[in-house]
Amino acid sequence: MLSRRDFLQVAAATTALIPAGWSQAFAQQRLTQSELLAFSPVGNVTLLHIADIHGQLVPLLFREPSINLGVGESKGLVPHLTGRTLLDHYKIAPGSAAAYALTSEDFTSLAKSYGKLGGLDRIATIVKTVRAERGDRVLLLDGGDTWTNSYTAMLTKGQDMIDCMALLKPDAMTGHWEFTLGAERVKEIVDKLGFKFLAQNIRDTEWNEPAFEATAMFERGGVKIAVIGQAFPYTPIANPRWMMPNWSFGIREDELRANIEKARRGGAGLVVLLSHNGFDVDRKLAARVSGIDVILTSHTHDALPEAVKVGKTLLIASGCHGKFVSRLDLDVRDGAIKGYRYKLIPVFSDAIAPDAEMAKQIGKIREPHEKMLREPLGTADTLLYRRGNFNGTLDDVIGDALLSERDAEISLSPGFRWGTSILPGQTITREDIYNATAISYPAVYRMTMTGARIKEILEDVADNLFNPDPYYQQGGDMVRAGGISYSIDVGQKIGTRISDLTLLRTGKPLESARDYTVAGWASVNEGTQGPPVWDVVMSHIAKKKVVSPKDGGRVRVVGG
Amino acid sequence: MKLSINRRQMLTIGAGAAALGMLGLPVTPAYAKNDSDEAIAKFTGGKAPTAGRVKLDLPEIAENGNTVPMTVSVESPMTEQSHVTDVLVVTDGNPRAGVATFHFSPASGVAEANTRIRLATSQNIIAIAKMNDGSFYSATKAVKVTIGGCGG
Numbered sequence: 001m002l003s004r005r006d007f008l009q010v011a012a013a014t015t016a017l018i019p020a021g022w023s024q025a026f027a028q029q030r031l032t033q034s035e036l037l038a039f040s041p042v043g044n045v046t047l048l049h050i051a052d053i054h055g056q057l058v059p060l061l062f063r064e065p066s067i068n069l070g071v072g073e074s075k076g077l078v079p080h081l082t083g084r085t086l087l088d089h090y091k092i093a094p095g096s097a098a099a100y101a102l103t104s105e106d107f108t109s110l111a112k113s114y115g116k117l118g119g120l121d122r123i124a125t126i127v128k129t130v131r132a133e134r135g136d137r138v139l140l141l142d143g144g145d146t147w148t149n150s151y152t153a154m155l156t157k158g159q160d161m162i163d164c165m166a167l168l169k170p171d172a173m174t175g176h177w178e179f180t181l182g183a184e185r186v187k188e189i190v191d192k193l194g195f196k197f198l199a200q201n202i203r204d205t206e207w208n209e210p211a212f213e214a215t216a217m218f219e220r221g222g223v224k225i226a227v228i229g230q231a232f233p234y235t236p237i238a239n240p241r242w243m244m245p246n247w248s249f250g251i252r253e254d255e256l257r258a259n260i261e262k263a264r265r266g267g268a269g270l271v272v273l274l275s276h277n278g279f280d281v282d283r284k285l286a287a288r289v290s291g292i293d294v295i296l297t298s299h300t301h302d303a304l305p306e307a308v309k310v311g312k313t314l315l316i317a318s319g320c321h322g323k324f325v326s327r328l329d330l331d332v333r334d335g336a337i338k339g340y341r342y343k344l345i346p347v348f349s350d351a352i353a354p355d356a357e358m359a360k361q362i363g364k365i366r367e368p369h370e371k372m373l374r375e376p377l378g379t380a381d382t383l384l385y386r387r388g389n390f391n392g393t394l395d396d397v398i399g400d401a402l403l404s405e406r407d408a409e410i411s412l413s414p415g416f417r418w419g420t421s422i423l424p425g426q427t428i429t430r431e432d433i434y435n436a437t438a439i440s441y442p443a444v445y446r447m448t449m450t451g452a453r454i455k456e457i458l459e460d461v462a463d464n465l466f467n468p469d470p471y472y473q474q475g476g477d478m479v480r481a482g483g484i485s486y487s488i489d490v491g492q493k494i495g496t497r498i499s500d501l502t503l504l505r506t507g508k509p510l511e512s513a514r515d516y517t518v519a520g521w522a523s524v525n526e527g528t529q530g531p532p533v534w535d536v537v538m539s540h541i542a543k544k545k546v547v548s549p550k551d552g553g554r555v556r557v558v559g560g
Numbered sequence: 561m562k563l564s565i566n567r568r569q570m571l572t573i574g575a576g577a578a579a580l581g582m583l584g585l586p587v588t589p590a591y592a593k594n595d596s597d598e599a600i601a602k603f604t605g606g607k608a609p610t611a612g613r614v615k616l617d618l619p620e621i622a623e624n625g626n627t628v629p630m631t632v633s634v635e636s637p638m639t640e641q642s643h644v645t646d647v648l649v650v651t652d653g654n655p656r657a658g659v660a661t662f663h664f665s666p667a668s669g670v671a672e673a674n675t676r677i678r679l680a681t682s683q684n685i686i687a688i689a690k691m692n693d694g695s696f697y698s699a700t701k702a703v704k705v706t707i708g709g710c711g712g
Contacts, residue, residue, distance in 0.1 A: 208629070234621055236623045237621055237622075237623055237706060237708045238708060238709065239709075241623060241624065241708075248623060248629070249623070250619045250620075250623075251619075251620065254617070414709060456707075457707060460706055460707045461707070461709075463704070463706070464706060467704075469620075471620040472620050472621060472702075472704050474621050474704075474706060474708070475708075475709070479709075494682070522709060523709065524708050524709045
């Protein structure tokens with residue numbers, strides 16, 4: 001653990017390298033709360049945005065992706081820049097606090113210097129500080145993926161997050177993973193939420209009527225603000241449809257246009273889309289649907305230190321897991337944005353003081369489980385992480401666990417974008433595994449599939465990630481495949497991206513008609529049988545003691 | 561490498577997956593062709609329809625391929641002088657192309673119909689509108705039918 005004094009010295013030593021660029025906070029001499037929050041206010045409205053917290057109440061390590069390929073019109077554009085390319089693009093010095101927060105470059109050594117980010121108690125401090133400074137001009141909006149994917153969130157069906165968010169008092173939210181709590185639970189929560197749950201793009205399947213409110217109107221700083229919610233359009237495809245059988249989603253551009261028109265007719269001087277579309281979908285949507293002033297993006301977990309402008313629309317990307325809070329100040333006059341200032345505030349947990357009220361609530365939630373969650377299972381031999389288009393090292397460990405614990409030739413693990421990172425030499429705790437696996441459909445199935453079927457699955461998922469038209473992209477990152485290697489050419493069409501499929505156990509090419517034993521989890525099919533994935537992974541780690549992925553480099557990216 | 565494929569798979573490979581020859585894994589072409597061209601030609605009497613005026617409202621990705629909501633509408637004043645008489649809807653990837661034909665008259669008021677359709681695989685849906693002056697208009701929309709999962 002780094003002492004505060006060490007921390008300041010590290011920060012001071014690295015800041016000398018920082019040229020004018022991302023954020024004034026990092027051009028200063030050291031990381032302090034006041035510097036991190038420093039902001040020269042503009043205009044009459046302040047939007048605060050958080051998204052994709054994934055149930056994480058306490059500070060954590062999260063390594064940003066080293067591979068995030070853009071296809072079609074997004075090729076070579078943010079958020080598809082990673083590592084050094086991203087640093088150069090935003091003129092951020094390698095080794096700086098900003099470089100650590102935004103990229104995977106030197107993650108292990110920088111993590112030791114700068115420590116963990118996030119924590120809802122630190123976020124509460126930031127929100128309260130901005131509210132104190134800006135008074136009635138502030139709107140706090142939550143982009144969703146808030147209520148799930150930690151142990152306590154799973155145990156309480158999201159109640160831990162709901163109780164903490166009640167203290168943070170957002171003005172509205174939308175959702176995605178929320179729906180994996182099941183429709184009944186979602187309705188029960190939304191009825192008592194105390195703020196708006198907005199989703200203009202969800203209809204009931206029988207009568208095609210709106211299932212949620214589309215828009216909420218607010219008055220802030222004398223401006224009438226319409227916030228329109230857009231839930232993740234492909235929730236019933238990417239996640240189990242049987243959990244929300246009576247709701248139909250989709251992008252629903254025409255309905256959105258109608259909602260924007262209605263909001264403008266109702267006197268809105270500012271229209272904000274609180275979106276869980278994912279960045280590329282929002283970029284396309286901004287170019288096709290006029291009248292949106294700001295899109296607060298989420299889902300794809302991108303953290304961008306500057307707003308992206310599409311026509312007259314500003315796109316904001318606020319990262320994930322509570323690593324960042326976005327502050328967007330707007331000068332809104334005569335129904336348009338006349339000026340703005342934006343800052344992606346990194347929540348460095350050693351620099352920002354926890355809010356006492358929120359810290360107490362988090363403590364109350366975690367106390368009964370803290371001992372169990374901290375229980376060591378083994379040690380990480382190498383850096384373990386998930387996020388990236390293809391297998392992360394933590395995914396490979398999960399894959400190895402599925403293969404050995406379920407005696408399978410091939411493993412399939414979902415391309416979720418969430419889960420905390422574990423440093424080399426660090427103890428792997430039960431909480432680390434829950435943070436990567438806690439879902440409401442965790443059964444590990446074991447079944448046979450033909451080589452042809454496996455290829456079909458890989459092609460199908462690859463098209464959901466690399467279809468050049470973002471409206472046809474559906475899910476998370478690429479399915480993680482263990483026990484096999486393959487080549488992928490992301491620039492090809494469905495059916496021709498995947499080649500050289502090889503079974504690692506034999507070194508032989510996969511045969512189309514042969515049956516292979518496959519273990520996997522997070523099946524979207526109802527009634528999937530098998531032990532929960534966390535038990536399988538914990539059992540594997542407990543046996544191995546020191547864990548590193550067995551078969552790294554199993555995906556070769558060619559062409560593109 | 562030993563290939564064990566039946567005649568049907570062999571034909572699939574031949575038709576749609578030449579690039580995969582080395583691996584020998586059959587794939588179903590995402591946008592296969594059926595008798596849609598013939599069905600359209602029969603409907604239009606061989607005339608090529610003009611793209612436009614027709615709107616197909618379908619999801620980009622189907623939530624359930626067995627029942628995909630579809631709305632087709634045509635811009636038209638729907639008067640005695642100018643109206644839509646018929647709308648043909650076909651798909652190019654189902655085993656059979658035909659989906660529905662809707663009939664309209666000025667008494668319809670608007671040329672709009674909605675129903676649910678079944679899609680066997682990812683494919684294009686094509687709607688052709690026949691106007692009372694004998695002209696034809698069309699719209700095409702690709703809908704993906706996916707295995708799903710992996711939800712972010």
